[in-house]
Amino acid sequence: DGCFQFTRHAGDVLLNFNRLRSRSMLTDVTVQVDGRDFHAHKAILVACSGFFYSVFMHPENANLSAISLDPKVDPECFSLLLDFMYTSCLNLNDSLVLATLNTAVYLQMEHVADTCRRFIKSRH
Amino acid sequence: YEGVNTIKEMGRSIHEIPRQD
Numbered sequence: 001d002g003c004f005q006f007t008r009h010a011g012d013v014l015l016n017f018n019r020l021r022s023r024s025m026l027t028d029v030t031v032q033v034d035g036r037d038f039h040a041h042k043a044i045l046v047a048c049s050g051f052f053y054s055v056f057m058h059p060e061n062a063n064l065s066a067i068s069l070d071p072k073v074d075p076e077c078f079s080l081l082l083d084f085m086y087t088s089c090l091n092l093n094d095s096l097v098l099a100t101l102n103t104a105v106y107l108q109m110e111h112v113a114d115t116c117r118r119f120i121k122s123r124h
Numbered sequence: 125y126e127g128v129n130t131i132k133e134m135g136r137s138i139h140e141i142p143r144q145d
Contacts, residue, residue, distance in 0.1 A: 002129035006137035019141040 011088075017044055018086040031082075032068040033075040038082055048085040050108025070106065077103035084112065092119050 006012075020026050020041070027039040045052035055061050069078065077100045084090045090112060092100060101116035 002131050004131050004133045006133045006135070008134070009137035012136055012138050012140070016138065016141045019143060023141075023144065 021086055030066045033073050033078045034071055036075040044085055073103055073106055074099045
């Protein structure tokens with residue numbers, strides 16, 4: 001007897017969640033960012049972001065089906081970070097990295113923020 | 125989950141949800 005550890009299970013599960021998102025299947029919240037709507041799964045948002053954890057862990061917010069973020073949040077950067085949550089890939093480029101850092105700080109995604117800071121430092 | 129007798133299964137672990145039906 002033994003334990004068969006499926007090494008790619010976490011990635012397979014996350015890929016399926018991203019497929020559900022792309023088909024708006026079982027998405028249970030719409031995140032409104034400066035006029036753009038993003039459909040997502042609360043469980044993924046809460047698992048990846050301290051900000052969403054603090055919002056949805058309040059019982060009165062648990063059933064929210066829409067949430068508007070602070071207008072200072074850049075929708076392009078939010079989209080990048082949402083893709084990161086569902087793929088583990090963080091697309092950084094010189095033009096957006098500072099705004100992405102600010103958005104990651106806002107969403108309380110500290111490890112991503114640290115990566116943005118290291119990216120900025122490596123560029124100078 | 126690194127037990128003494130853990131066998132690493134490298135293949136897919138679950139079904140793949142299609143991009144569309």
